[in-house]
Amino acid sequence: MRYRLLIILLAAFTLALQAKNTSNGFAIVIDSASYRQAENEVKRYAESIEADGLKTYLIIDRWFHPDSIKQELKRLYHVKKNPIEGAVLIGDIPIVMVRDAQHLTSAFKMNQKRDWQQSSIASDRFYDDFDLSFDFLRQDSLKPLFFYYSLRPDSKQTIRSDIYTARIKPLEKGKKDKYAQLRDYLTKVVDIKTNEKNNLIDNLSVARGYGYNSESKVAWSGEQLALKEQFPTLFNPGSYVKFMDFDSYWPIKPYWMNEILRPDLDIMLFHHHGSNDRQYVNGYKSGSDVNTSIENIKIYLRSKVSSAVKRGKDKEETISYYANLLDVPRAWCEEAFDPVLMEKDSVMNASLEITVDEIIAISPNARFVMFDACYNGSFYEDEYIAGAYLFNDGKTVVTQANTVNTIQDKWPDEFLGLLDHGLRIGQWGKYTHFLETHILGDPTFRFAKNATDDFDINDALTTHRNDNRFWRKALASPYVDIQAMALQMLYENNDPGISDLLKKSYFESPDMIVRLQSLMLLSRLNNDTFVEVLAAASTDSYELTKRYAFDFIGKNGSEDLLPAVAHAILNDNTSKRVNFKISSAYRMLNLDKLETELLNQSEDLPLYAREMLDNTLKSIRSANQSKKSDILSISDKSISASKRTSEISRFRNHPASDEADILLSVLADRTDDPELRTAVAEALGWYNYSYRKGYIIEQLQQLVSAEPNETVLSEIKKSMNRLSGQ
Template sequence: MKRHLVHLLLIVSCVNTIFAGVQIQQPTSKHDAAFAVIIDDKTYQKVSAEIRAYQAALEQDQLSTYLLIHSWKNPTEIREQIIRLRKQDGRLEGVVFIGDIPIPMIRDAQHLSSAFKIDQQGSYSWQKTSVPSDRFYEDFDLKFTFLKQDEENPLLFYYSLNAQSAQTIDKEIYSARMLPPVNDSTRYNLIRQYLNKVIDFKQHQQRLSHALFFTGHGYHSESLNAWAGEILGLREQFPQLFSHGRSLKTFYHSTDADLKMRLLNELQTEFLDLVVFHAHGGVDAQYILGNPPTVTIASQIEAVKLFIRNKLRAAKRKNNPIAEVKLDYMERYGVPLNWFDNAFDEAVMRQDSLFASKMDIYAEDVRKIAPQASLIIFDECFNGAFFQSRYIAGEYVFGSGSTVAAIANSVNVIQDIWANEFLGLLGFGLRLGQIHRLNTNLESHIIGDPTTCYQNDFSEYANILLSINEERLAECQDLLCSVHVPLRNLAVHQLAKTHSKNFEEQLIQIYETDPSFIVRTQAFKAIARQRSAAFETLLLKSIHDPYEFIRRKTVTLMGDVGESQFIAPLILSIASDPSRRVVFNARTALSKIEIQSQHVEAISSELSSVISVDMIQEILSNYAYSKAEWAKQELIPNILNDSLSVKKRIAAVRYFRNFRYHAAVDTLLDIVMSSEIGDDIRVALIEALGWFSYSKKREQIITTCAQLAKRKGYSKTVYTEAEKTKQRLLAGANNPLTP
């Protein structure tokens, strides 16, 4: 009897352990991969039965699953637990955070986001100027300094990215949030209902058979070529959806005047599996449609009146003088005074509100429907702001429909990301988290169950895909010959990541010979990461690529490199590329390159047979000379003008984070080393120069940062920022396609 009791106690101790006050329930079975559920103790008490059922479902999915239960005090203790568990069990591939789990709010790491560039030192709150990001938990090489806990929301903890940290993201694990879009006690019932929905999905898992892709207004510069290019890529990534009995629907915002209702109905279509939204967005809204086209003078006048009424209302909300707004429009555009009438009339305001509600999807719209897609991807700003209540991605996931997972952004996101990069792997049975682990943006998160996956159409590849690592590179090399585009795409990514420069020649060969747009884009991205002479040579070829997305990224990177050899190709692109988005990006790129008189003569001679000299001059005047003058005559003088406030001088500095004008680098470096400026402006300059990751002058910036480190007399923040900028430039852009 005594021996039996000892044996029982040993079993219990293996199942439940306590480490640093954290209750850890061990997996009930052993599999090739492991997973962890991290939950606060109060939520666990409320939904413990559903958590145990979820754990059992995960074990059925071949994941050895840990439960970590605690009254979590801060993100640091959670991160330490994850790292400890990963060291203890190398099979750990991901975690999910359920309930009130502390949220890291990241500062001083905007280069790790795709578009977030707000002024941290301005008048905005810390909540608004920080990025809620669980990269804090996923990438063990990132190093942070704790700053403070939020006074209003105790779940928010602010951290600064260290200069000694890695300056690009490379995640060891994936993660997700199960956090309902409410801030009251009803969230426990929502979690309970949601977990039951997830368990049911796992028990009745289906193949990925039906998908819907939507592109909203104002996206990709309204370029139909960009939209068509995406469809070509989808044909390669999801060939199975183009067979009988399956479907892939694509909607463009201008194809239907009543597209909002059409979309809401489509979202409720039975058997729908995947939805991807490309559009603008807010925390609780998806901005899907623009104002309808106006074809008569009367309708155009009414559209202008509506625009003006909205501007007046916005001015009132911001406490700006309404009379000044009216005067501005009257003087600049000759707007008649009576066009401002009724802006604050209740009936007119209600009518305008109803009109606006027909163009966008709001949180309250989602609550009235039952979306059927198990996975929804929001390539939209702010939809995944999970630290706020009523965030719209949460409305889909925790609503009454069948959605069990979403990918959404906690802050704004750039339009030109490669949103569908690895989506084709969903058809190969990969868990969503495994795919999202390849996403390096600071703002992108999974909401819901990260282990969501579909039945595998190609089961013979599953084990290889689940365990590709440095020990299995031979198998990865074999995948380069696969007939399946998503597998070749993944193989290029993995091999390039492991082999680095030793793989460059093969990458160039893949780019030049592979028949797939997707695979060649992956090769192009990997070559761009090298920032080599071969990469710059490739840009002269890729600007003529048949795939619109490659051309779009090529012109952007030409501007960021800044070599004069790219001037003529950019002018030709502006004059002749059929994609409005490529043209838009080419104009921006041209503005970053210094144009000298000898360049103009050579360009005119080179392009005279295809573009008139007058057009060349017009392009240079509109998109190169004007920006150069702006930098030389306004921005740099404002930085040096000590009669201006420090705030205005730093504002001038910050323009160079996006407008990376290479000809200004020498002057900016001289200012950095000058004794005539204060350290606050010096720090802003050093940080701005860290965005020149592709610049032909990046070595000069690195050298100056090294020299600063040897000088005495600066504040600690100067040395810290100089080290960070140096490390950023040595590492390169976090995402080579969105520098």
């Protein structure tokens, strides 16, 4: 069936603004019902975009199928005059639920046998990355807005979006109906873009919730230093920067709520855990005094006991169980049924999180809000946190958030300093997103340029996108994020000297941001230079660079990097998150040789207390024993296929280079369970940082011609493309 779209070029607006000399376009995609309800507001919104130098195209979706929309966006991207640089999807535009592409997310790894609504990823990469190819599976019978697609094996297996996209999707359960929300929101956007054209970024706040990044103070301080590099004038007199850690005050929620109400707040960065309808702010009150400790235990017991009884457990048995388990007075458990304490606990629990309803009840004013949290951007739900900030009476006009869970150990502030140069938020998001990451709200929104140079970042990323000579010159910029973007573009344009340039940039740059960018791009090349820089990055002054270094060291698996691991264990164990990355790498390293290296380095090292080293050696030996035992189960056909498959799935998080041969041998055994072999083929696709990547690709190529099972063959081809960087 062929799907069609009604395209309306907003010629009146274009003709009225010819003096702007626009070179790029922007697409507004909207469903017909929303357009009928908000036609005037949409036209004024389009005028505001044209006033900022972009020609607008209006696409009214009357046929309701993702393929049709993507086809038209692709056509508009390739037109000779005014090609689009981005698009916004307004209202009830089909939501693509992606399957078989978990490697394109930061953390999502769910068994796809589970309910499709839960095990698929809502993603607009379908619309903005034209090199990603999908097979249409079906439309959801209960939620007709959902369309399920599978990433094809012959598709590109990495994200490199051609345009930027954003969603403007009102809440189904807002304080007004969704069309009133849409009208009010578009009116707000136009007003702010009209009245705040000269608004510089001079007010930025950062908030960190409990449990984020293991509550590492080293990681927290590292981000503050990095932001000073990215926003140098923001730390000058006359500007206002605030960092609010969760344990600065208990509960911190009122302070966060007051902060987002500030009329002059430009950017709010949230780092915390979350769900579609909640921001998790605090845990129980921390403290070393006896009374706080006892009270926390009581709160814990009241929660556990009452929850168990609500699920049908016997009241007396439950009380006895927890009293004996923790060796506490029985009376502490019986408090679970005290009406006064139940009410007190309810109030206390409400103080630990921010809900959708609470945001709807106030007026958030931060113009841009970033949610570095799971599920806060779940626009496919009836209500979602990021939407509550947008569809409100406040001044928040754009957010970035995630549709599913997201990893903590990522670079959330990457390229953020470019917003200080007037970069459109959509363009920023285009270079920072995973499959689950989305801009919600107006992607054309930007702050006034707060730099003295004549560098036009929006023009650079469109008109000069493929101009390596231009980007080589940009490396001389005094601004770290422009240097970082120059490296990014030279990498994307396959500059012939990119590897040497990245090495030079890492070893010679005094800037943390430039060094981290060099490491991140070298990780995609995965060559000898990458290993050389990895060893140096393990002692970098920027905590996030070290964190990434040890993540890459484990996944690379080269024995040349073991001295760096041993050195860090002995000399750099104050960052909880770096320590976590090192311990997580154990299953991917040669632990016999690591232990030898550790003992050699510690032999002449003066240690005040050897206890820390001894505990580490115990952990290494325990991990080594477990690893050797577990690996044998993979090829043991006397063990059930489900248990073997479960063990194989570990390699997605821990792709141990030295154990790739065992996986390859199971994959090559065509008498083995096909579903298990498919899981093996998929697991091998996670070896993209391995020093044995080339060898694995060669082995997979040899298996392709003789593989009779289409499902297994499809997964082998997909993994080959992933490892090849396709």
